[in-house]
Amino acid sequence: MYAGFLASAASSGTDLANASAWAVFLVGAAMILTGAFGVILLRNPVHCALMLVITLFGIALEFIDQSADFLAAVQIIVYAGAIVILFLFVIMFLGVDRREAAGPEATKFQKPIALILGAVSLVEILILSQVDHWVSGAPSVAGRLDGPGENVQKLGQSIYTRYLLPFEMTAALLVIAVVAAVVLSRRQQPGASELRAADKEKLVVGPGGAE
Amino acid sequence: MTVPGAWYLVLAAVLFGLGATGLLIRRNVLVMFMCVELMLNAVNLTFVTFARLLDDVGGQVSVLFVLVVAAAEVVVGLAIIVAMFRRRAAATADDIHVLRG
Amino acid sequence: MNAAYLIVALPITGALILLFGGRRIGDPLSGWLATIAAGGSFVGSVIVWASLLGRSGADRTVDKQIFTWIPVGSLHVDFALQLDPLSIAMVLFVTGVGSLIHLYSIGYMKGDRSYPRFFFLLNLFLFSMIVLVLADSYLFSFVGWEGVGFCSYGLVGFWFDRETAAVAAKKAFVTNRVGDFGFMVALFLMFGHFGSFSYSAVLGPLASGHSTLAGATATGIGLMLFLGAVGKSAQIPLYMWLPDAMEGPTPVSALIHAATMVTAGVYLVARSAPILHYSHAVLWVIAIVGATTALLAATIACAQNDIKRVLAYSTISQLGYMFLGEGSGDYTAGLFHMITHAFFKALLFLAAGSVIHALNDEQDMKKMGGLRKYLPITFPTFIIGYLALSGIPPFDGFWSKDAILDSAWHMSPALWAVGAVTAGLTAYYMSRQVALVWLGQARWTSDGHEGGGGHGGHGGGEPHESPWVMTAPLVILAFCATFGWLLNAPFGGLDFVNKWLAPVFPSTIDPAVHVGTGTKWVLGIAVTAICFLGLGLGLTAWRKVDRPALEPAVLVHGWYIDEAVSAAVSGPLTRMASAFSFMIDARVVDGAVNGLARFTSGTGRQLRRMQTGYVRNYALGIGIGTAVILAFVATRVGS
Numbered sequence: 009m010y011a012g013f014l015a016s017a018a019s020s021g022t023d024l025a026n027a028s029a030w031a032v033f034l035v036g037a038a039m040i041l042t043g044a045f046g047v048i049l050l051r052n053p054v055h056c057a058l059m060l061v062i063t064l065f066g067i068a069l070e071f072i073d074q075s076a077d078f079l080a081a082v083q084i085i086v087y088a089g090a091i092v093i094l095f096l097f098v099i100m101f102l103g104v105d106r107r108e109a110a111g112p113e114a115t116k117f118q119k120p121i122a123l124i125l126g127a128v129s130l131v132e133i134l135i136l137s138q139v140d141h142w143v144s145g146a147p148s149v150a151g152r153l154d155g156p157g158e159n160v161q162k163l164g165q166s167i168y169t170r171y172l173l174p175f176e177m178t179a180a181l182l183v184i185a186v187v188a189a190v191v192l193s194r195r196q197q198p199g200a201s202e203l204r205a206a207d208k209e210k211l212v213v214g215p216g217g218a219e
Numbered sequence: 220m221t222v223p224g225a226w227y228l229v230l231a232a233v234l235f236g237l238g239a240t241g242l243l244i245r246r247n248v249l250v251m252f253m254c255v256e257l258m259l260n261a262v263n264l265t266f267v268t269f270a271r272l273l274d275d276v277g278g279q280v281s282v283l284f285v286l287v288v289a290a291a292e293v294v295v296g297l298a299i300i301v302a303m304f305r306r307r308a309a310a311t312a313d314d315i316h317v318l319r320g
Numbered sequence: 321m322n323a324a325y326l327i328v329a330l331p332i333t334g335a336l337i338l339l340f341g342g343r344r345i346g347d348p349l350s351g352w353l354a355t356i357a358a359g360g361s362f363v364g365s366v367i368v369w370a371s372l373l374g375r376s377g378a379d380r381t382v383d384k385q386i387f388t389w390i391p392v393g394s395l396h397v398d399f400a401l402q403l404d405p406l407s408i409a410m411v412l413f414v415t416g417v418g419s420l421i422h423l424y425s426i427g428y429m430k431g432d433r434s435y436p437r438f439f440f441l442l443n444l445f446l447f448s449m450i451v452l453v454l455a456d457s458y459l460f461s462f463v464g465w466e467g468v469g470f471c472s473y474g475l476v477g478f479w480f481d482r483e484t485a486a487v488a489a490k491k492a493f494v495t496n497r498v499g500d501f502g503f504m505v506a507l508f509l510m511f512g513h514f515g516s517f518s519y520s521a522v523l524g525p526l527a528s529g530h531s532t533l534a535g536a537t538a539t540g541i542g543l544m545l546f547l548g549a550v551g552k553s554a555q556i557p558l559y560m561w562l563p564d565a566m567e568g569p570t571p572v573s574a575l576i577h578a579a580t581m582v583t584a585g586v587y588l589v590a591r592s593a594p595i596l597h598y599s600h601a602v603l604w605v606i607a608i609v610g611a612t613t614a615l616l617a618a619t620i621a622c623a624q625n626d627i628k629r630v631l632a633y634s635t636i637s638q639l640g641y642m643f644l645g646e647g648s649g650d651y652t653a654g655l656f657h658m659i660t661h662a663f664f665k666a667l668l669f670l671a672a673g674s675v676i677h678a679l680n681d682e683q684d685m686k687k688m689g690g691l692r693k694y695l696p697i698t699f700p701t702f703i704i705g706y707l708a709l710s711g712i713p714p715f716d717g718f719w720s721k722d723a724i725l726d727s728a729w730h731m732s733p734a735l736w737a738v739g740a741v742t743a744g745l746t747a748y749y750m751s752r753q754v755a756l757v758w759l760g761q762a763r764w765t766s767d768g769h770e771g772g773g774g775h776g777g778h779g780g781g782e783p784h785e786s787p788w789v790m791t792a793p794l795v796i797l798a799f800c801a802t803f804g805w806l807l808n809a810p811f812g813g814l815d816f817v818n819k820w821l822a823p824v825f826p827s828t829i830d831p832a833v834h835v836g837t838g839t840k841w842v843l844g845i846a847v848t849a850i851c852f853l854g855l856g857l858g859l860t861a862w863r864k865v866d867r868p869a870l871e872p873a874v875l876v877h878g879w880y881i882d883e884a885v886s887a888a889v890s891g892p893l894t895r896m897a898s899a900f901s902f903m904i905d906a907r908v909v910d911g912a913v914n915g916l917a918r919f920t921s922g923t924g925r926q927l928r929r930m931q932t933g934y935v936r937n938y939a940l941g942i943g944i945g946t947a948v949i950l951a952f953v954a955t956r957v958g959s
Binding site: 243 | 933934935939943
């Protein structure tokens with residue numbers, strides 16, 4: 009591919025666009041793979057989180073490369089800007105920002121089998137990638153992507169018409185998630201009913217209790 | 220804009236495999252979570268790729284939904300981790316195996 | 321016609337109300353509720369009967385579908401009622417006699433602890449009996465058949481805190497199961513041969529002569545059906561349960577073990593007439609079993625001292641008569657005797673109950689005597705029942721017995737002779753009973769049984785007549801026993817029952833029994849003479865109470881048949897059963913079950929190791945699965 013890329017690099021305007029697309033793809037792919045390997049290989053969780061950011065930026069690049077401009081922006085804002093920050097916050101909050109405890113594996117076969125499994129899956133996927141008729145669906149079912157108009161506009165139109173109900177449901181989902189997070193992370197306090205029982209006891213036993 | 224879709228798909232597949240492998244070999248719950256994010260992003264990449272190949276806006280809309288679900292998942296997951304750490308100072312997923320048969 | 325639903329619905333409604341609210345409804349009211357339900361059912365039967373009467377003979381068969389019960393493949397069994405002359409005749413006398421006995425029970429069971437339970441079972445019994453006779457298929461009839469069996473069990477063992485009652489109930493149930501087995505085999509054969517259970521599908525073509533039946537098939541089905549009838553109607557060899565069933569309250573004996581349930585077998589045989597027509601062997605078996613049972617039970621009845629056991633053996637004997645009539649091919653005579661028998665035997669039982677009631681639960685006839693002065697209503701009604709049972713003209717029994725004996729003569733003079741001897745014995749033992757209970761000196765003491773028995777409320781003192789709720793049924797039944805024969809008088813075109821049932825027994829399957837008028841006169845006079853002889857003998861012989869010569873031990877013990885069966889069952893049979901339980905049950909069956917359990921738990925103990933509790937192990941499992949699926953897809957798509 010490099011040969012093709014180099015050969016077609018300097019021919020014309022379209023070739024130039026073509027070459028830039030390839031360049032963006034390759035840079036993005038490099039970032040993605042670097043980040044991914046970083047996440048799974050680095051010992052320190054903070055480093056992992058930072059590597060994740062690199063991957064996310066790479067994904068955003070690929071989005072741009074495929075003219076999903078709005079999604080690229082959202083990717084950076086939501087993922088890199090919110091989710092990873094949340095990760096870092098929890099890491100700092102819990103104070104686990106050090107090397108992973110190096111105790112022995114609970115099950116010895118876990119790591120080798122996992123690695124073999126990864127390799128096997130990768131090979132399988134590469135075999136499958138030789139098949140060239142992946143795109144078998146009907147085109148433009150939910151609306152054209154290439155036509156005139158901005159990407160954001162088309163996306164918005166689709167969300168607020170065809171996908172309105174799922175969109176509303178994601179709102180409900182987010183609310184539920186927020187409530188769940190509040191409930192889960194609430195510190196366990198001595199039960200209110202216990203307190204009330206103690207109060208009662210005091211009221212009964214205590215001399216000269218309030219009438 | 221002529222990078223063939225198959226390249227993106229292969230890239231996504233590799234990313235997905237890395238994420239899955241990471242999920243299996245890492246013991247820190249937070250890192251495992253990050254690996255889940257890697258896998259989600261791989262899926263997002265395929266969505267966008269297919270949206271381009273099929274000239275269909277639906278793929279990109281799906282990515283938006285995946286983003287929302289991922290955000291919700293991270294919020295709940297991290298809350299669970301916080302609650303877990305509060306009960307016992309367990310740093311790894313292997314420390315919690317109450318369901319042992 | 322829709323009153324048919326009422327016939328079925330009222331008793332079950334009453335039963336359900338009494339089941340759930342019986343305790344709250346309380347003592348006399350629950351009895352009245354049950355009686356009203358039974359009476360309403362009777363009214364419904366009359367309405368249905370009247371509307372059937374308005375039709376011509378040919379289309380007096382109406383099917384009333386309630387819902388489909390079993391729709392499996394080609395088998396289609398409905399919950400449906402078949403209203404035809406036979407079933408309506410049955411349901412009329414079942415609900416009629418049943419209502420009277422309900423009424424009687426209000427007084428008889430007064431003060432019993434489980435008063436509502438009694439009426440719940442009584443109503444449930446009535447419902448089951450109605451289902452049995454009104455059902456449109458053998459299978460649905462079988463539901464009622466089992467229902468009456470269960471109610472009989474519950475009512476015989478009504479005072480289950482008495483050991484004898486509990487044992488008797490068990491005995492009745494187990495013996496009935498033997499008969500039920502025969503019924504079920506008959507059902508299987510029927511399904512195998514006809515592919516259906518409904519009366520119209522199985523019997524219709526046979527009755528109209530549109531199809532025939534191989535003799536062997538008819539014999540098989542007929543014998544098995546008759547085995548069911550033998551169990552339910554207490555014939556040889558399954559009759560032992562009926563005398564013991566007298567442990568139940570007297571109204572139960574009257575209703576179930578004299579008037580209705582035990583006649584279910586008679587009904588079943590009459591219903592299956594089109595099948596029996598194709599097998600003379602079965603008809604002979606029925607006739608012979610009936611005649612033998614009649615004679616055997618009559619001899620045993622001559623030496624019993626329990627007032628109810630005499631009547632119980634008498635019931636067995638009379639049921640034998642009915643089967644004798646049916647086996648001789650005269651179904652109408654058998655059914656007519658069933659109806660008249662229901663009248664006078666229910667009357668005798670209820671009168672006996674009145675006596676028992678008056679003497680504070682004394683059942684030994686040797687301790688009675690001279691009661692005629694004290695029970696001014698029970699005495700004459702009992703005498704009417706006595707004369708009717710003894711076959712003295714012009715009471716009911718004479719006419720129906722005469723019809724049966726005529727057809728028995730037609731079948732074989734030997735059968736007639738057995739029937740005639742039985743008639744004489746019947747007159748004899750009933751005279752003995754009358755002499756011991758009502759005539760002679762009083763042998764009871766007026767303060768002997770104070771406070772005894774299941775229904776308190778009246779202490780010692782002189783025997784007293786029962787309340788009106790008990791005597792009213794007696795009077796009505798006495799009236800029926802006196803004039804019931806007019807339903808089927810053999811002269812002047814008064815044979816209503818014959819005409820009514822004619823469509824059910826067309827001449828194709830039931831050729832008329834022809835006995836010359838002269839012969840009939842001779843036979844009738846001969847039998848009547850025998851009856852009078854027995855009557856005279858009984859009354860003169862039993863002026864004295866102790867006559868050991870006339871009560872040989874062999875008769876007191878019922879020819880030792882019960883003892884022989886008990887010895888056989890408790891001896892070798894029990895040993896065999898325990899041997900089986902040790903070898904087959906303990907080793908093979910339990911071994912298989914325990915082995916299976918051990919295998920399961922062993923496997924589980926090994927497999928639980930897979931449940932490490934580590935989430936990542938589980939994730940690994942998912943990953944392996946994914947890899948396998950991917951490999952499969954890769955091999956398929958890659959090519």
